[in-house]
Amino acid sequence: xxxxxxxxxxIWDAHVVEQRPDATCLIFIDRHLVHEVTSPQAFxxxxxxxxxxxxxxxxxxxxxxxxxxxxxxxxxxxxxxxADAESAAQLAALEKNAPEFGIRxxxxxxxxxxxxxxxxxxxxFSLPGTTIVCGDSHTACHGGIGALAFGIGTSEVEHVLATQxxxxxxxxxxxxxxxxxxxxxxxxxxxxxxxxxxxxxxxGTGHVIEYTGSAIRALSVEGRLTVSNMAIEGGARxxxxxxxxxxxxxxxxxxxxxxxxxxxxxxxxxxxxxxDPGATYDKTVVIDAADIAPSVTWGTSPEDVVPIxxxxxxxxxxxxxxxxxAAAKSLAYMGLEPGTRMQDVPVENIFIGSCTNSRIEDxxxxxAVIKGRHKADNVKWAIVVPGSGLVKAQAEAExxxxxxxxxxxxxxxxxxxxxxxxxxxxxPAGERCASTSNRNFVGRQGPGARTHLVSPAMAAAxxxxxxxxxxxxxxx
Amino acid sequence: xxxxxxxxxxxxxxxxxxVDTDVIIPAHWLKTTTREGMGRGAFESLRADPDNLxxxxxxxxxxxxxxxxxxxxxxSREHAAWALGDLGIRxxxxxxxxxxxxxxxxxxxILPVVLPQSAIDRLMEVAATDPVFVDLEHxxxxxxxxxxxxxxxxxxxxxxxxxxxxxxxxxxxxxAAIGAYEKALDxxxxxxxxxx
Numbered sequence: 299x300x301x302x303x304x305x306x307x308x309i310w311d312a313h314v315v316e317q318r319p320d321a322t323c324l325i326f327i328d329r330h331l332v333h334e335v336t337s338p339q340a341f342x343x344x345x346x347x348x349x350x351x352x353x354x355x356x357x358x359x360x361x362x363x364x365x366x367x368x369x370x371x372x373x374x375x376x377x378x379x380x381a382d383a384e385s386a387a388q389l390a391a392l393e394k395n396a397p398e399f400g401i402r403x404x405x406x407x408x409x410x411x412x413x414x415x416x417x418x419x420x421x422x423f424s425l426p427g428t429t430i431v432c433g434d435s436h437t438a439c440h441g442g443i444g445a446l447a448f449g450i451g452t453s454e455v456e457h458v459l460a461t462q463x464x465x466x467x468x469x470x471x472x473x474x475x476x477x478x479x480x481x482x483x484x485x486x487x488x489x490x491x492x493x494x495x496x497x498x499x500x501x502g503t504g505h506v507i508e509y510t511g512s513a514i515r516a517l518s519v520e521g522r523l524t525v526s527n528m529a530i531e532g533g534a535r536x537x538x539x540x541x542x543x544x545x546x547x548x549x550x551x552x553x554x555x556x557x558x559x560x561x562x563x564x565x566x567x568x569x570x571x572x573x574d575p576g577a578t579y580d581k582t583v584v585i586d587a588a589d590i591a592p593s594v595t596w597g598t599s600p601e602d603v604v605p606i607x608x609x610x611x612x613x614x615x616x617x618x619x620x621x622x623x624a625a626a627k628s629l630a631y632m633g634l635e636p637g638t639r640m641q642d643v644p645v646e647n648i649f650i651g652s653c654t655n656s657r658i659e660d661x662x663x664x665x666a667v668i669k670g671r672h673k674a675d676n677v678k679w680a681i682v683v684p685g686s687g688l689v690k691a692q693a694e695a696e697x698x699x700x701x702x703x704x705x706x707x708x709x710x711x712x713x714x715x716x717x718x719x720x721x722x723x724x725x726p727a728g729e730r731c732a733s734t735s736n737r738n739f740v741g742r743q744g745p746g747a748r749t750h751l752v753s754p755a756m757a758a759a760x761x762x763x764x765x766x767x768x769x770x771x772x773x774x
Numbered sequence: 775x776x777x778x779x780x781x782x783x784x785x786x787x788x789x790x791x792x793v794d795t796d797v798i799i800p801a802h803w804l805k806t807t808t809r810e811g812m813g814r815g816a817f818e819s820l821r822a823d824p825d826n827l828x829x830x831x832x833x834x835x836x837x838x839x840x841x842x843x844x845x846x847x848x849x850s851r852e853h854a855a856w857a858l859g860d861l862g863i864r865x866x867x868x869x870x871x872x873x874x875x876x877x878x879x880x881x882x883x884i885l886p887v888v889l890p891q892s893a894i895d896r897l898m899e900v901a902a903t904d905p906v907f908v909d910l911e912h913x914x915x916x917x918x919x920x921x922x923x924x925x926x927x928x929x930x931x932x933x934x935x936x937x938x939x940x941x942x943x944x945x946x947x948x949x950a951a952i953g954a955y956e957k958a959l960d961x962x963x964x965x966x967x968x969x970x
Contacts, residue, residue, distance in 0.1 A: 315948065315951050315952055315955045316948055316951045318930065320928070320929055320930060322928070322930050324945065324948055324951070324952075326952070326955050326956075326959070328966055335804050335805075335851075336804075336850070336851065336852070338806075338807035338808075339807065339808065339809050339852075342807070342808075347942075349942070352952075353956075355967065355968060356967075356968070363804075364805060382805070384805035384806065385805055387805075387807060388805055388806075388807060391807050402968075422969070423968060425966070428966065433850060433852075434849075434850055435848065435849050435850040435874060437850075448874075449849075449850035449874055450850060450874070450877075451850055451851070451852035451855070451874060451877060451878035451881065452809075452852040452853075453852060453878065453881035453882070453941070454877070454878075454881070456942065457941060457942050457945065460942050460945075460946070461942065461945045461946065461948075461952060462952065462956075463945060463948075463952055465930070465941065465944075465945065467928065469873075499792050499844060499847055500792070500843055500844035500847065500870060500872075503844065503870055503871075503872065503873060504873060530848070533844065533847065533872065533873075535873045535874060553969070553970045554968040554969050554970050555969060556965035556969055557969050560964060560965035560969070561965070563963075563964075563965055564963075564965040567963060567965075599792050599794075601792075620791045620842055620843070621791070623791075624790070624791055624792060718796075718801045718849075719801055719802070720801045720802065720804060720805065737794070737796065737848060737849075739794045739796040739797065739848060740794075740796070740797055740819055741796060741797070741800050741818075741819050742796050742801075745800070745818075745819065
């Protein structure tokens with residue numbers, strides 16, 4: 299009998315092309331997602347060396363990072379120009395590179411366009427048991443369907459384009475087991491924020507995290523994508539959730555997914571990937587789902603998490619002197635005093651979107667809170683940015699767009715938007731944003747912007763009250 | 775890629791923990807189609823302070839950067855490595871790095887040295903006034919005060935840095951193995967090919 303293996307080990311073993319004398323392996327990449335920001339230099343490198351794309355059929359390009367989220371077509375259906383010259387040039391480069399190198403391309407005005415990590419699973423391009431890379435750290439997202447997926451730099455993008463492989467060292471394995479049932483108002487986002495608070499921003503460095511336990515299995519695929527998306531915020535290059543019937547039901551029938559006899563063979567294979575009984579992880583963290591509250595960040599690292607019922611911590615309360623210094627710096631940047639109740643923190647901006655929280659379930663959760671209510675007067679800017687054109691169309695079919703616009707929120711075109719402030723969607727300096735995105739770094743949502751990471755329902759609650767709010771109080 | 779063996783000079787005693795790549799190079803600097811000129815945007819928010827270390831008389835152009843735990847966390851943007859390189863940094867010394875950043879660094883001829891916090895503390899002290907010496911071949915960081923810290927590095931990364939190797943050319947030597955893998959994959963798991 300073979301040694302019991304984890305999900306990670308099984309996927310890794312199935313992708314080894316060559317093992318080098320040390321532990322380094324040449325790993326085959328099944329899917330390569332490409333966007334406009336981290337690819338131009340890679341294509342330029344191919345051109346300069348006369349190289350071609352080895353497997354254009356396994357490569358899918360879609361612009362998302364700096365496309366504006368305002369209307370892209372005029373009344374006559376013509377494409378509107380992008381005002382920012384540099385963004386326009388990057389988009390033009392991808393539009394030129396994709397056909398020149400023969401890769402699949404979803405253009406900026408296609409109905410399927412959206413954030414690359416929303417589009418991949420939605421199109422059935424991302425599949426369980428595959429290796430997926432993209433020049434974007436939130437590629438970890440696709441681990442939610444059981445793919446070994448991770449972000450790479452531009453040199454690696456060029457390497458994958460040229461060879462369809464990467465030279466990698468095996469990662470260590472970490473299990474984060476969340477057992478039990480979460481309470482009302484607690485979403486997948488709260489689960490991953492809580493986990494990040496527990497393990498820390500470097501807790502998963504060098505590891506691939508497998509999320510297990512009944513609270514994870516109970517999540518929809520959308521929720522699992524949210525959890526795995528933020529594996530990187532805990533330092534892990536990739537997250538994984540074992541594919542199961544929930545996963546298969548989600549994937550079946552999607553455009554690039556296997557069909558007919560291929561589907562049956564695929565499902566049989568995917569079922570064999572679950573971690574074997576007796577397999578061991580290098581590290582295990584166990585979390586009681588009942589301990590997870592609707593959560594919010596107070597600082598400038600995603601590990602700076604407290605329950606919404608909590609207070610801004612005193613830097614002196616941390617044992618580690620470097621964390622004390624970091625916390626003091628964070629609070630100065632965030633303009634917060636220790637001891638302040640999180641629920642007393644006013645917010646002027648609301649962002650509902652990003653590869654973490656822009657799927658249909660996220661929009662439904664936010665709409666359920668905001669329905670029949672209106673944003674508070676002190677909320678100056680509140681935008682809802684669906685993750686893809688298909689999510690947008692679905693939401694409109696369900697009337698969610700009207701719920702948001704009736705409440706005074708703006709309904710936008712799909713893209714990364716205010717998550718990283720590359721396009722015109724930015725939070726003004728010194729102002730706060732309740733954001734469903736994944737990073738509260740200094741300047742992430744714009745120079746001087748102060749980000750509080752929350753779930754979609756919590757962002758909607760903050761929009762209604764104009765301050766960070768326990769969504770459970772609006773649910774009664 | 776420029777080979778790297780010995781680096782000596784001033785080391786910026788930066789020391790912060792969890793420095794993310796948005797801090798190293800904010801997103802608005804990513805709207806470019808080339809790798810050049812990123813140094814102008816490096817550490818932009820910190821350099822807004824006229825008294826910042828990076829632009830001080832002592833440390834402007836210093837080839838070594840000393841940082842805290844989890845350096846380069848967050849976004850995968852290789853622009854962070856390009857920005858450091860453009861500032862003139864060839865070596866970063868920290869207790870740990872994000873996995874993506876350390877890979878990006880090596881691919882751009884920047885050596886990520888891992889040393890324990892105690893060594894970092896000592897080097898921060900020395901760096902304030904005196905140079906630091908890094909020797910990749912012998913895997914040591916030394917000072918003129920008889921400090922000597924040994925570091926570990928993956929042999930493949932070491933070779934790439936010492937010889938300034940292009941990894942794609944190396945992998946192309948495995949072309950036959952990749953072809954064989956693709957053939958076996960088509961036979962064993964034909965459904966892996968995108969259906970449309």
